[in-house]
Amino acid sequence: MTALQWEDLKRSVSGRNTATPLVAFIIDSPWLPGFYGIKTIEYFNSGEMWFAANKKAIEIFPDIIFLPGFWSEYGMCTEPSAFGSKCIWQDNDLPHAGKIISDLSDIRNLKQPDPRTEGLLPSVIKRLREHQGDIQAMGHDIRFAIARGPLNIASYLMGTTELMMAMITHPEEIHRLLRIITDFTTDWLQYQKSVFTTIDGIFILDDIVGFVGNNECLEFVVPYLTEIYRSFNASIRFFHNDASGLICSKYLDRMGINLFNFSHEHTFQEIQELTGGNIALMGNLPPRDVLSAGSPEEVKNGVHKMVKSADSPMRIIWSCGGGMPMDVSQENIQIFYNTIVNLF
Numbered sequence: 001m002t003a004l005q006w007e008d009l010k011r012s013v014s015g016r017n018t019a020t021p022l023v024a025f026i027i028d029s030p031w032l033p034g035f036y037g038i039k040t041i042e043y044f045n046s047g048e049m050w051f052a053a054n055k056k057a058i059e060i061f062p063d064i065i066f067l068p069g070f071w072s073e074y075g076m077c078t079e080p081s082a083f084g085s086k087c088i089w090q091d092n093d094l095p096h097a098g099k100i101i102s103d104l105s106d107i108r109n110l111k112q113p114d115p116r117t118e119g120l121l122p123s124v125i126k127r128l129r130e131h132q133g134d135i136q137a138m139g140h141d142i143r144f145a146i147a148r149g150p151l152n153i154a155s156y157l158m159g160t161t162e163l164m165m166a167m168i169t170h171p172e173e174i175h176r177l178l179r180i181i182t183d184f185t186t187d188w189l190q191y192q193k194s195v196f197t198t199i200d201g202i203f204i205l206d207d208i209v210g211f212v213g214n215n216e217c218l219e220f221v222v223p224y225l226t227e228i229y230r231s232f233n234a235s236i237r238f239f240h241n242d243a244s245g246l247i248c249s250k251y252l253d254r255m256g257i258n259l260f261n262f263s264h265e266h267t268f269q270e271i272q273e274l275t276g277g278n279i280a281l282m283g284n285l286p287p288r289d290v291l292s293a294g295s296p297e298e299v300k301n302g303v304h305k306m307v308k309s310a311d312s313p314m315r316i317i318w319s320c321g322g323g324m325p326m327d328v329s330q331e332n333i334q335i336f337y338n339t340i341v342n343l344f
Contacts, residue, residue, distance in 0.1 A: 001069045002139050006200070009065060010235050013258050013280040015315050021344045022316075023337050024065035024282060026240065026261065026323040027057060029075050029094060034326055039091045044074055051131045055138065060330060064337055065317075067238070068144035068203045070135050072127045074120045079148050080156040082119030082184070083110070101158035104166060104173045112180050115188040125195055132196070144238070145192035145199050145231070149206025150181045150224045160208065167216055174220065182224045189231040201236035202229055210243025210263070217247050222255055229256035242287075242322035249274035264321025268310035277315070284309075284321035285336065291320045292328045296335045303339040313344070 001009070008018045033043040036053035043050055054070050075094040077087040086098035101107060115121040128142060135142065154177055155163050166174050193199045209221050229237045238259040241248060245262040249271050252260055260279050262271055264286040271281055283306075285291050290302040303318075310316055318340045 001065055001067075001141070001143055003141070005065045006141075006143055009317070012315060012317060013236060015280075020063075021313065021318060021340050022065060023063070023340050024067055024317045024319050025333075026068075026319075027054075027066045028071045028073055028323060030326050031324040031328060032057065033092075035328075035330075040093060041089055041091050044089075044095070047127050047130055050127065051134055055134075058138065058140070061333060061337070064333070068146055068201070069140060070128070070131070070142065071146065072124045073146070074124070076148070076152075076156060078120055078124065079153050079185070079188070080119075082113035082115060082121050082188075083153075083157055084119075085156060087120075097156040099157060099159055101162075101177075104170055107173050107177045107180075110177065110180055112184045112187075115184070115191050121188065125192070128196065141198040142196040143199060144201040144203040144236070145189040145234075146203045147185045147188055147205075147228075149204045149209065149228070150178045150185060151208035151212075151221065152206040153181050153185070154178060155208050160211075163208070164211065167212070167220055171219070178220060178224050182227055185228050186231045189228065193232050200234055201238060202231060202234045203236075203238045203240070204228060205240040207241055207243040209241050209248050210245055212247070214247050217251065221248065222251050225255045225257075238282075240323070245271065246274065249279075252279050259317070261319065262321060266321075268306070268316065272311050277312070280315040280317065282317040282319045285319070287320035287322045287325045287328075291332055291336065292325045294332065296331055299332045299335045300339050303336055304343070307340070307343055 008022060011018050012022050029040060029043060032053040033040045036056055038049055043053060057066060077095045077097045080097035081087055084100050088096045088098065113119060189202060236259055237257050239257045240261040242263045245266055252275055258280060259282060261282040262284060264284045268281060268284060285302050285306050290298055294302065
């Protein structure tokens with residue numbers, strides 16, 4: 001994002017007013033290939049097409065902040081690949097990371113990967129290095145170190161159902177797994193920061209956090225995410241969880257998070273009450289059923305409803321309740337933006 005957008009984002013997160021309301025969307029591989037008119041596999045395999053797709057989005061919508069901005073990623077395969085997960089690729093769908101833990105005893109043999117040399121992570125860095133000059137020529141910079149969260153990575157390494165059950169039946173083994181993943185994630189974030197000195201934000205995505213109860217959140221989420229958000233001193237500490245967010249919301253401040261993208265199933269008022277108004281919120285129009293599948297009039301009405309659900313517009317970045325889904329039209333994005341601007 002541009003220097004002005006970054007400063008506006010920091011102003012909003014800290015509770016200060018910006019000249020105009022902020023509209024932002026998380027954009028990555030589910031949306032960008034279709035938007036640019038290429039196959040998903042082409043988006044992943046061609047640095048030139050990856051850059052061109054991101055560039056087109058920015059040029060068409062210069063007043064919208066796209067987070068994290070020029071996201072170099074390989075879907076859910078990015079971090080699991082460093083642990084040895086088999087990546088299964090398809091032409092027009094997201095890749096899938098295969099399990100590597102078939103028995104809890106396998107965790108004992110798991111080693112912490114090196115993000116500098118293992119899996120797809122060196123390719124993530126290489127793509128950004130190759131296009132850093134092009135990004136800067138557009139007036140933008142690389143702002144975020146990015147990773148999937150520990151529970152998310154663990155769910156790919158061993159399976160979501162297996163992870164949920166083992167939290168209850170074999171907590172020591174799960175703590176061992178999360179310890180390895182957390183140390184790896186911290187190293188991965190710090191490595192990104194060391195390569196790109198313009199990074200001043202941490203962006204963690206973990207929907208599995210929305211599947212656990214309060215006790216499990218305190219035991220398996222809070223301590224590990226707290227460590228991760230302390231990887232380095234970042235101005236923006238952004239967390240995405242578009243599954244249930246009511247349990248984790250009250251612990252966001254404790255974990256060091258200051259910006260939260262949450263599910264459209266919760267209102268701004270609910271999350272503002274749970275966070276005490278201390279956390280900047282990004283949301284929460286239904287991404288699939290309204291932003292993607294809705295008519296322009298339905299998008300406009302949904303935006304009105306969304307805005308009314310907030311006690312205060314302070315510390316709010318207007319968006320959808322999750323990442324940009326497939327097949328969202330340019331028209332619906334523009335309607336969203338215009339409606340917000342006209343309301344304020």
